[in-house]
Amino acid sequence: MLECYFCHVRAEATKRLTSEQGRFFVDCGANPLTNLYADLQRLRKNLPTPPVSLGRQVFGGLSCLSAPPSKRLCVGAGFTAHRPLYRKWRNVQLLERTSYILSQAMGRQATQPTEEAVRRALTKEGWVNNTPSVQDVVRGWVAPRDPPTCSxxxxxxxxxxxxxxxxxxxxxxxxxxxxxxxxxxxxxxxxxxxxxxxxxxxxxxxxxxxxxxxxxxxxxxxxxxxxxxxxxxxxxxxxxxxxxxxxxxxxxxxxxxxxxxxxxxxxxxxxxxxxxxxxxxxxxxxxxxxxxxxxxxxxxxxx
Ligand SMILES: [Zn+2]
Known part of the structure; x- marks a missing residue:
């Protein structure tokens, strides 16, 4: 429970803060909690998926090449609805594949990849379905940040x-x-x-x-x-x-x-x-x- 809170809820909530100001337990808006027990109870009740360690069993070791989780593994890990989980897995796989192809096709200085380089990287993988499009990969590139000296x-x-x-x-x-x-x-x-x-x-x-x-x-x-x-x-x-x-x-x-x-x-x-x-x-x-x-x-x- 604490791991789930720390890695997901807190990490997301404090993402946009410039300073955490010493707050450990925060709500989704990064406000400090006044009643920790009540909030943990609410988190337990609203937890969308089983605890993280079980989620990892299903999503763990996920790479752009791994096979989808079987129905048996899902049920065994406490996910009763296999279909939505499978769709979620496909989305994650597509994102992973997009960023993998980007990493392969980018220039040495992390410059924007050309469509040709992306196409080459995609051909090399030979994926037959759930393949990102060349345009999506090129659009997924983010320029490396270099803060201005007056930042x-x-x-x-x-x-x-x-x-x-x-x-x-x-x-x-x-x-x-x-x-x-x-x-x-x-x-x-x-x-x-x-x-x-x-x-x-x-x-x-x-x-x-x-x-x-x-x-x-x-x-x-x-x-x-x-x-x-x-x-x-x-x-x-x-x-x-x-x-x-x-x-x-x-x-x-x-x-x-x-x-x-x-x-x-x-x-x-x-x-x-x-x-x-x-x-x-x-x-x-x-x-x-x-x-x-x-x-x-x-x-x-x-x-
Ligand atoms: Zn100092």
Whole structure:
């Protein structure tokens, strides 16, 4: 029940909020709940499908190539009406196929695919029914977003550290803390900034005890301690873990004009669609041989 609420109801309701303002239990309009028990009872009553874990049995592992769920599997998982479920499955399959063909036909810089490239990708799959049309695939393409440098909402999010859909999670053991998504994110979404004190490269090198230094071009951001502008806040950027093999975030530098003057910032973007509960990872750009082999014992750099 809680998983269903967290992954679907809450994730959808808070999608358009710029800040969650610390609300965990919200109604469909993202208003904070006053009577949690009554609302959970209502959710249980109005739940359109059986709990998520059962839904997954039927839709789980769904890919554009998988076969539709059999009537027996549907009934076994608690879905008594097979026909509507089958129609829903076909719709999902069509969407999956459309986005799969798009991913195959797009240009290297995620440019709009040509009709010819889409046709080639479709022919390769050889689907005989429930096939998206060439025009639908081309229309489904969305231009990658590149926020303008004067972006007011980006400046506000950085100044207020009001990032949406993030939570610090303690994974325990050697791994420690990391950041997970509490809202679905789309490829190209702004996630958060690497927040800290902006210093020069030379100053960064002097602070060799600090493990939270991020060098870029001639500058360095030191996030080892809380910043002067948010002395009460543990900002997200410094808790993001490293992954060389499966990063889902990419940092990018922007020069923004804040009320107190211009300054460069490092902003993380989603490299792909990200699901609720997924850990957010970026490639620190270091290997065990970096820094003259100083990191040779750090096995996590290979992950
Ligand atoms: Zn700050």
């Amino acid at each position: 007011r909402s980006l400046i506000r999010s950085i100044s207020e550290q009001s990032w949406r859909g993030l939570a610090v999670r303690d994974f325990g053991g050697e791994k420690g803390k990391g950041v997970v998504a509490t809202c679905p994110m789309d490829k190209g979404d702004v996630v958060c900034d690497y927040h800290g004190t902006l210093i020069s490269q030379a100053e960064g090198r002097r602070r060799e005890d600090s493990i939270y230094r991020f060098y870029f071009q001639e500058l360095c951001i030191d996030a080892s301690s809380r910043c002067d502008c948010h002395p009460e806040v543990d900002t997200y950027g410094r808790f993001l873990n490293h992954s060389r093999k499966r990063p889902n975030l990419k940092p990018k530098r922007f020069d923004l004009t804040f009320p107190d003057g211009p300054r460069p910032v490092l902003v993380f973007f989603a490299m792909q669609n990200i699901k609720v509960g997924e850990e957010l990872l970026w490639d620190y750009g270091m290997t065990r041989t970096s820094f003259g082999g100083e990191g040779k014992d750090l096995a996590w750099l290979d992950m």
